[in-house]
Amino acid sequence: MRQIEISRATMGRIPTYLKYLKDKALKTENISATTLAKELGLGEVQVRKDLGAVSGAGRPKTGYNVSELIAVLEKFLAHDENSNVVIVGAGKLGRALLDYGGFRDYGLDIMAAFDKAVDTPEKSNLGKPVYSMDMLDDFCKENNIRIGVIAVPAQSAQEVCDRFIKNGIKAIWCFAPCTLDVPDNIPVQYENMALSLAYLNKKI
């Protein structure tokens, strides 16, 4: 599949477009970027750019066919391959992520969490499984897990990272305040909570 280069800001707006279009789809056949921009309170140039990046330009006068546009946006978010995710570390943060509903908007499935403090399988508040670390390797293989989330303290993060990579995980989302040693072909996204807040503090 062609790797689509798209900004994080554009990607952030796609669920907004989708939500609006799904309400609108039953009522109209076509929609213009101008209408979308007006209804969503966004700039028209921005809407054209966003939709252009994902779907191509709309037709002159008529704009976009609503059902086609929905299909394209959904396909973009869903990704061609699976988007199965596991979390290691089932503390407060790990469990908050496990039960967070917003990931579905982006076609991501947080399937389970694993924790060394867990012996017999548990369920999260919303019924997602929390397993012992013994079960991680088999689970990753059986479910073709694509992304691993690290929600353990910094001193255990590299060990978890190595285990993810051994199990064929393709990318890592790291909440531990550390720098991981990973092969060049494995993207890592670090989530630095403190930095976000500090940055906000500077804006006041």
Added chain:
Amino acid sequence: MRQIEISRATMGRIPTYLKYLKDKALKTENISATTLAKELGLGEVQVRKDLGAVSGAGRPKTGYNVSELIAVLEKFLAHDENSNVVIVGAGKLGRALLDYGGFRDYGLDIMAAFDKAVDTPEKSNLGKPVYSMDMLDDFCKENNIRIGVIAVPAQSAQEVCDRFIKNGIKAIWCFAPCTLDVPDNIPVQYENMALSLAYLNKKI
């Protein structure tokens, strides 16, 4: 105080510089950007730019005086004013933030969390207070709270936001998937967990 314009990336590296300098400070009087870059595995241009933005240029040949540089970086992170923070919503995410240690690196003090499900004051795992919502207004006034964190579901977020603003809070960090209606002078930072993960998924 002059508002320092500094990129989020630069700000993210300041704790790294500080940690290294504090280990080094007892051993050497001066340090060059070249040495710092080499020791930290960063580009020299980047280090010069980062330090230049916060502290000004180093002296030719000698570089930066280590103790002065530490003082400037610490002052930058600490902010001239207080950095007192409260959280509303003491679910898993709220409690994870309350007990997260990394905020201290940026001079931020997460003082307490508040939740409508709490009647009598509780303590978090690390001993931070969790209060009932009745106590929010007094607490904000007495502690001169500067930043409010919203960790409640989307449908309650605006109500919490309005209450923060009524209590003189200067900025809002919002984890609820919603858009808040705030006065122009109140910066809001939205934390979209799902978007971060979706963006990582696209990079694979």
